[in-house]
Amino acid sequence: MQNIMFKNERELEIFKIITIEYWVNNKTITQINKENKFNARYWMLLFGISRRKHGQHREWKEWNDLTYKSKHNRMRKIIIKPYKCTICNNEKRLSLTNLNHKYNNNPNEWKWMCYLCHERYDKKYNDKITGGDSHKKNQKIYNCRAYLFINYILLKKSGVEIGKECNCNYSTIYIQLKKFQIKKIKGVNKK
Numbered sequence: 001m002q003n004i005m006f007k008n009e010r011e012l013e014i015f016k017i018i019t020i021e022y023w024v025n026n027k028t029i030t031q032i033n034k035e036n037k038f039n040a041r042y043w044m045l046l047f048g049i050s051r052r053k054h055g056q057h058r059e060w061k062e063w064n065d066l067t068y069k070s071k072h073n074r075m076r077k078i079i080i081k082p083y084k085c086t087i088c089n090n091e092k093r094l095s096l097t098n099l100n101h102k103y104n105n106n107p108n109e110w111k112w113m114c115y116l117c118h119e120r121y122d123k124k125y126n127d128k129i130t131g132g133d134s135h136k137k138n139q140k141i142y143n144c145r146a147y148l149f150i151n152y153i154l155l156k157k158s159g160v161e162i163g164k165e166c167n168c169n170y171s172t173i174y175i176q177l178k179k180f181q182i183k184k185i186k187g188v189n190k191k
Helices: 009-024 029-036 040-047 068-078 115-130 145-154 159-166 170-179
Strands: 094-098 110-114
Touching: 009 029, 009 040, 029 040, 068 094, 094 115, 110 115, 145 159, 145 170, 159 170
Parallel strands: none
Antiparallel strands: 094 110
16 A cells, blocks of 8 residues: 555544555445445555455455466566566566465465576476476477478378377478478379
8 A cells, every 4th residue: 555644633633533444444435435334445445555455355366276378477476577587586477386386375486587498497497397208298389490391391291190199280391391391392293
C-alpha cells in the first residue's frame, strides 16, 4: 500500500474504520456503508485499499489446480527478478526455473536464470534422473537431414510413410524437406 497523507482527523478515522471492518471483521462494503453512513468504495479507492482478499477472488485457484504456466506466473509475482543471472551474472534475458522440477509452492525451490544456464541446468537435472540419455530421447529424428535424404530420395518413401515412422504428421515432414531443400528429381526417383 502506498504512503497515505490524511488531510484531517476525519479521513484518518474513516481509514481506520474501513480497514478494521473490511479486513478484520470481514464485513462487506454495503454493510460498512449502512453502519457508518459514508461511501466506503469511494474512500477505499481514495486510500488505495484493495477490495480483493487473498484467496477469495472468484477465479482464485489453489496451487495444485494451476497449470504449468500459471504456477510460473504466480511465482513471478512472489520472487523478485534480479538484473543479472543468478548463475553466470550476465545481464541477459532471464527465465524463472524450478530447481527440482516438482513445481511446489515454495519460493526457495525457484531461481531466476538466463536461458543458457536454464538449459544447462535442465540437461544436468534430466541426465541425473535418466542416466545421461535425456538429450538423445528428446531428439526429433525428422530434424536430421541425412535421415530424410536417405528415406525420401534413396529408399523412395513418401512423406506419409516417413511421418508414420517418426510419429508425426506428414505435413511436418514436407516442411522439413523444404527446409533442407530436398527435392525429388523428375523422372529419376519414380517407383
